[in-house]
Amino acid sequence: xxxxxxxxxxxxxxxxLAQELTVAEVVAAQRAGAPEDGxxxxxREAPTxxxxxxxxxxxxxxxxxxxxxxEAMAARTTPTPTxxxxxxxxxxxxxxxxxxxxxxxxxxxxxxxxxxxxxxxxTVNDLxxxxxxxxxxxxxxxxLESNAPPTPVPTGTAAxxxxxxxxxxxxxxxxxxxxxxKTSTGTLVVxxxxxxxxxxxxxxxxxxxETGAIRAIWLRSEPRGEGGTVSExxxxxxxxxxxxxxxxxxxxxxxxxxxxxxxxLKERFPRLILAEKPRR
Numbered sequence: 627x628x629x630x631x632x633x634x635x636x637x638x639x640x641x642x643l644a645q646e647l648t649v650a651e652v653v654a655a656q657r658a659g660a661p662e663d664g665x666x667x668x669x670r671e672a673p674t675x676x677x678x679x680x681x682x683x684x685x686x687x688x689x690x691x692x693x694x695x696x697e698a699m700a701a702r703t704t705p706t707p708t709x710x711x712x713x714x715x716x717x718x719x720x721x722x723x724x725x726x727x728x729x730x731x732x733x734x735x736x737x738x739x740x741x742x743x744x745x746x747x748x749t750v751n752d753l754x755x756x757x758x759x760x761x762x763x764x765x766x767x768x769x770l771e772s773n774a775p776p777t778p779v780p781t782g783t784a785a786x787x788x789x790x791x792x793x794x795x796x797x798x799x800x801x802x803x804x805x806x807x808k809t810s811t812g813t814l815v816v817x818x819x820x821x822x823x824x825x826x827x828x829x830x831x832x833x834x835x836e837t838g839a840i841r842a843i844w845l846r847s848e849p850r851g852e853g854g855t856v857s858e859x860x861x862x863x864x865x866x867x868x869x870x871x872x873x874x875x876x877x878x879x880x881x882x883x884x885x886x887x888x889x890x891l892k893e894r895f896p897r898l899i900l901a902e903k904p905r906r
Contacts, residue, residue: 647672649682652699653689665695675702714755716746718830722769723759732762739768741803741867743823743833746772793817796887798826798874803867811874816890821861837895839864844900845888850876857881859888 647669655665669675676682678700686696714720725735746769748756756766797813801823810827819837842862850856856879859871871887873880892899 646674646676647699647702648676649678649685649699652691652695653685656689656691656695662692662695665691666698669695669698669702672702675699677703712751712755712758714752715749716752718744718746719748719752719755719769721828721830722765723756723761726759726761726765732764736764736768739765739772741863741865742831743835743839743863744772744831745834746770748773794890796883796890799883799887800872800874800876801825802870802872814871814887816887816894835861835863837898840895840898842900843888843891843895843898845884850879854879857884859884859891
């Protein structure tokens with residue numbers, strides 16, 4: 627009994643020096659025959675107790691350590707600090723996390739990223755944020771792929787230089803795009819070889835299309851009311867999606883902005899213009 631008491635004293639001294647009681651020390655005391663109450667005293671008097679992992683629990687039980695001792699260790703264990711939440715460098719990713727959390731399928735969210743026309747250049751901090759927010763790998767890959775260089779202009783297509791023609795802004799317009807033909811309001815800026823949408827409803831949905839990502843442009847008339855029509859500009863992208871623009875006041879017969887927009891697109895991208903097409 628004196629030897630066991632001496633062992634407990636030795637272990638107590640080592641814990642005081644190490645400032646932490648480890649699983650190995652408790653197993654050593656158990657195998658040396660130290661009484662349960664003596665080990666419990668050791669646990670109570672230790673400055674700190676090492677965090678227990680599932681493997682540690684298995685090791686303690688395999689060594690015959692009583693459940694009371696294991697529970698006492700767990701009660702004294704210093705909890706592992708929760709890492710501070712990471713905030714993204716690109717604030718648009720917060721909207722992406724919201725979409726993932728809304729219950730939409732992984733495939734649908736990834737497809738929305740690809741079709742949105744948004745360009746992401748995620749930093750390491752952004753990737754950590756997406757992982758901490760439980761964004762699936764398929765969506766993260768779609769974000770990474772969005773930063774790929776745009777499709778080059780096909781050989782023989784003469785694209786006007788950015789400096790040859792000044793930028794022109796059209797709006798307010800209504801834009802319809804995406805899988806669900808989502809409608810938003812904003813302005814369209816045509817500058818050089820780029821068509822840039824500036825969304826006034828959700829700024830994160832702003833996007834830019836290079837000439838190489840546009841397959842066709844046409845003006846279309848749609849029925850409105852009894853005998854009336856409304857004009858809209860349609861742009862087909864390389865993904866096969868149609869993006870439609872109307873005047874913001876189209877419901878009351880407005881069409882000035884769309885007419886000016888189509889004329890500007892005809893002058894800048896004549897090879898992309900098609901004759902008026904009926905709705906698909």
